[in-house]
Amino acid sequence: MAAAGAPLPNGPTPSRFARRGFLVGAGAAIGVAGLAGARWFNIAATVQERDLTAPEALAAAQAGEILLVDIRRPDEWARTGIGQGAVAIDMRRTDFIEVLLGHVGGRRDVPVALICARGVRSAKMSARLDAAGFTQVLDVPEGMSGSGAGPGWIKRGLPLVQPN
Structure with missing residues (x-):
């Protein structure tokens, strides 16, 4: 296994930007999933004037x-x-x-x-x-x-x- 930043066998060196891009993309996917879950479970719901418990x-x-x-x-x-x-x-x-x-x-x-x-x-x-x-x-x-x-x-x- 190649060390971080070291050339891969038969390939280019992964850049810090590529690794960051992956992490940013993964973080965005987790955030979107969290928002979808929050909407599904309706966690922001409150009882309003025309609502009943x-x-x-x-x-x-x-x-x-x-x-x-x-x-x-x-x-x-x-x-x-x-x-x-x-x-x-x-x-x-x-x-x-x-x-x-x-x-x-x-x-x-x-x-x-x-x-x-x-x-x-x-x-x-x-x-x-x-x-x-x-x-x-x-x-x-x-x-x-x-x-x-x-x-x-x-x-x-x-x-x-x-x-x-």
């Missing part, structure tokens, strides 16, 4: 004050269950808004709270429902699995049911 969402759903909608995928529902009192509607459905309107009797003024795994998808869907004319859209930013907004429905030990 998981326990607040459970209490409001059980009291009939909101319609709590779990917008995750069916495989996620099967893996963890859905929160007691929630209805499961996959957000990827092309008829999502029509199905939701069926649950609220066609009224866009009924309080609807959205929950997903970590609050990323529910925040996006909240904006979509706002644009569709829903006037009382709430978010549960800690989600089922937890985020920067809180530990999540599952870690809080809140009740779960299997979807129909």
Whole structure:
């Protein structure tokens, strides 16, 4: 094995710039991966004015004050269950808004709270429902699995049911 800066057998001497370039590139890749992980786990999430914690969402759903909608995928529902009192509607459905309107009797003024795994998808869907004319859209930013907004429905030990 050649010493640092020594000629390689049958080749040129690696320069300090080449080694630095590799280290800078590796550092950038690690930084990008860290940012992607931070976004996936939604560590910057906080509870805002139109948000509910998981326990607040459970209490409001059980009291009939909101319609709590779990917008995750069916495989996620099967893996963890859905929160007691929630209805499961996959957000990827092309008829999502029509199905939701069926649950609220066609009224866009009924309080609807959205929950997903970590609050990323529910925040996006909240904006979509706002644009569709829903006037009382709430978010549960800690989600089922937890985020920067809180530990999540599952870690809080809140009740779960299997979807129909």
